[in-house]
Every structure is written in C-alpha cells, then in structure tokens.
C-alpha cells in the first residue's frame with residue numbers, strides 16, 4: 001500500500017525536482033489512504049465499538065483480570081487495519097486494564113472518570129488545540145481562567161487570586177516550591193540556609209521538588225507524627241523556631257490536607273502561624289483534600305489564607321488523567337514563571353495559555369474540566385463527593401466492628417487505613433502478613449487494596465473515592481480480607 005501511494009511519490013518528486021513540482025502535484029486528488037488516516041468519520045464507528053467494549057467489561061466480577069502472559073507485542077514494520085488494531089488492544093490492554101469503575105478497585109486515588117470527561121478527551125484529541133499560544137488555541141486561556149476561578153472560589157480566594165492547571169499534584173507541588181524559593185532568593189536569603197517544614201507524612205513529590213529546586217536532599221525538615229499519622233499540637237512551631245535558632249531559614253511550610261498514607265488533614269492554623277512568624281510561604285498540598293472545600297465548607301473556611309493550594313481534579317473531580325491545579329492567593333506570584341519566547345508568546349499577554357506556565361506544548365485539559373464543571377455544577381460535585389465520604393465512614397465503622405481488624409485513625413477524607421490484629425506474631429511477621437494479603441488479593445484480582453506504613457508498621461489501605469461503591473461492596477471487601485488473612489496466616 002505504502003510503496004504505491006501517490007502521497008509518497010509526490011513527496012519524492014518535490015525533494016528531487018524542486019518546489020516547482022509542488023504546484024503541479026498539489027492538483028492531484030489526495031490519496032484515499034492518506035485522507036483516511038486523518039479522517040474522524042473513519043473512527044466514528046470504531047470509537048462506539050471501543051466504548052461499548054470498555055463498558056461491557058464493567059459488570060466483571062472482579063476489578064482486575066491478571067494477564068496469564070503478556071500477549072501484547074508491537075510489530076511496527078507493517079501497518080495493520082484499524083479494526084485489527086482495535087481488536088488486538090481490546091483483547092489485551094482493555095481486558096487486563098484495572099477497572100477503575102469497579103467498586104472493589106480501592107487501591108489508590110484513581111476514581112472512575114465521568115462519562116463527560118471521556119467525551120471531552122475525545123474532543124480534545126480531535127481538535128488538538130495546543131494550550132500554549134493564542135494563535136494555536138484562541139479560547140484556551142479563557143477556559144483555563146474560568147476553571148481556575150471556579151477552583152479558587154471553592155478555596156475561598158478573593159480578587160487577585162489565580163493559578164494554573166497542571167498535569168497533577170507532583171507538578172503543582174514542584175511549582176509551589178519553585179515560586180516560594182524564588183521569592184526567598186529575591187528577598188536576599190541564602191540558598192543553602194533554606195529549609196522546608198512539613199510533617200513526616202509529606203508526599204514524595206515534595207522530595208522531588210526540593211531536589212529539582214537545588215535545595216538538596218536534607219532541605220525538608222520533617223515534624224514527626226504519632227502512630228495514627230497525626231501531628232502533635234505545637235510541634236510545627238517548635239521545630240521551625242529550632243531551625244531559626246540555628247540560622248536556618250524555614251522559607252516554606254507545607255500543610256497536607258489528605259496525606260497520601262492515611263488521608264489525614266493537618267492543622268492549617270499552626271502552619272499558617274509559623275509561616276507568618278518566619279516570613280515564609282504557606283502551601284497546602286490538598287491534592288486529595290481539595291474535595292473538602294465542597295463537602296465541608298465550614299472546616300475549610302480558613303484555606304484562603306494559604307499562599308498556594310495544590311488540588312487534583314483527576315483525583316476528586318472525577319476528571320480523567322491528567323489534570324491537577326496550583327491555585328495562588330496572589331496570581332502575580334506566577335510572574336516568576338514568565339519568560340519570553342520571541343517566536344511565540346506575546347509579552348504581557350493574558351491571552352496566551354502558556355504564559356507563566358512551565359510546560360510549552362500543553363493538552364487542553366481546561367476544556368475537559370470546564371465541561372465537567374458545567375455538567376455537574378458545584379451542587380452535583382458536592383452530592384457525589386458527600387456520597388464517597390459517607391461510604392468511607394461506613395467502611396471505617398465496619399472495620400471498628402470486625403474482629404481481627406483495627407482502624408488506624410478515623411478518616412478525614414476518603415482513605416481508610418487498617419491493621420490485621422495477630423497477637424501471637426512478631427511485628428516483622430505481622431508486616432509481612434499485610435503485604436502478602438494485599439498481594440494475594442491483587443494477583444487473584446478479587447480486591448484491589450494497597451499497603452503503606454503508618455506509625456512504624458505496615459497497614460492495609462483503601463481509597464473510597466468511587467461513588468458507585470455500595471454498602472454490600474464494603475462487606476464483600478472485608479470478607480475477602482478476612483478470608484485471605486486466614487489463608488496467609490496459616491502459611492507464615
């Protein structure tokens with residue numbers, strides 16, 4: 001097919017005989033093969049088949065069907081027909097993909113995406129607008145501003161606030177560290193004396209951020225938490241004062257709303273007070289906890305005082321990957337990300353969606369979030385997030401009552417950590433048991449949980465962001481855990 005196609009011949013004739021040939025060749029009718037490659041009507045029927053296939057997999061009995069052997073192979077020499085590629089991908093990738101819609105898929109902060117989000121993905125791909133400059137995507141900056149304004153309003157930020165969409169919490173945290181560090185350096189601070197104060201539950205993305213920001217691996221000074229993963233009163237202030245007494249400068253305080261391990265919401269007032277007394281930046285890592293602005297507006301009414309907030313719509317607003325956000329109390333802080341590109345950005349233009357952003361080429365995720373928010377509204381989001389939180393509470397209550405299980409801490413968000421109580425075993429064996437139970441459940445595909453470390457021991461962890469989870473699913477999940485624990489304990 002390739003050797004014979006007229007497009008290939010036309011390119012050859014242009015390179016061999018010069019540009020003059022192009023005019024003559026351009027009058028030739030376009031090769032149907034080439035046209036088909038870029039045609040959207042050509043994929044219409046296929047996209048319907050594909051979505052039907054993905055959805056047909058939903059009523060599967062388990063959230064994951066482990067592949068027996070990897071049968072996916074990329075042979076890239078010869079092309080294949082669209083239908084054949086689809087069939088291959090359905091039989092391999094889709095069949096063995098983790099089913100995020102399944103109620104027993106509870107391992108991580110990966111909820112099922114809204115239908116409208118999947119549709120938006122299709123539209124974003126089909127129009128392929130580059131959210132960088134006005135000339136490539138005229139409405140990109142407007143869409144992004146509107147969704148960022150909506151997020152800022154939830155956090156309680158007022159006039160002058162702003163921010164940006166990012167690819168997720170890692171990128172948002174990286175940018176927050178960068179902006180805070182730039183401000184500290186502008187104030188004349190010594191880079192080697194800069195320290196970040198956070199709890200020992202701080203997300204690993206902040207270690208990456210500190211490293212990338214040239215602050216070194218010891219730049220984050222961690223306040224220890226107790227066995228439930230919570231901070232003790234006054235511990236943040238004490239540590240910050242101690243740093244200052246050693247001529248170190250705590251330039252950034254990070255309060256996590258929804259820790260990755262146990263979903264704990266840390267006490268913002270303490271971080272704020274310390275940040276103020278040291279003239280520092282206060283950042284909230286609310287990648288998960290951003291949801292609380294919708295479900296608990298009273299408890300989050302002081303969030304507007306933080307200098308910046310990370311909040312991931314791909315976690316708690318049910319947007320498909322990858323969309324995070326960094327919200328700024330003062331949008332001018334992002335001027336520190338402004339660099340001029342002669343060929344592209346117009347200086348001081350708010351119309352270029354790539355201005356004051358880190359990435360150049362950017363997917364138009366703003367459209368997706370815009371469509372999701374327009375469809376659900378604040379009320380719709382509040383409703384489904386409250387349901388997810390109710391299910392989390394119900395799960396914790398069941399664990400309280402279950403013999404042989406112990407809740408690590410009451411859930412503040414949608415994460416539940418719990419321990420298997422095995423009085424006769426050493427701590428090492430108990431830790432091992434948690435790992436084995438989680439792995440056995442994963443490999444059987446019956447229940448997806450994760451493990452983590454809280455208070456010096458390994459625990460099981462469930463994330464209940466999926467609002468499609470029913471009460472009977474919670475019972476089934478615990479039944480799986482209890483049965484698998486008995487099986488694995490016998491093998492120790």
Ligand SMILES: Cc1ncc(COP(=O)(O)O)c(C=O)c1O
Nearest residue numbers: 168169170203205258260285287
């Ligand atoms: C508290 C917290 N911050 C940041 C992140 C990083 O987010 P992402 O994976 O979207 O980069 C996570 C991820 O789970 C998180 O839980």
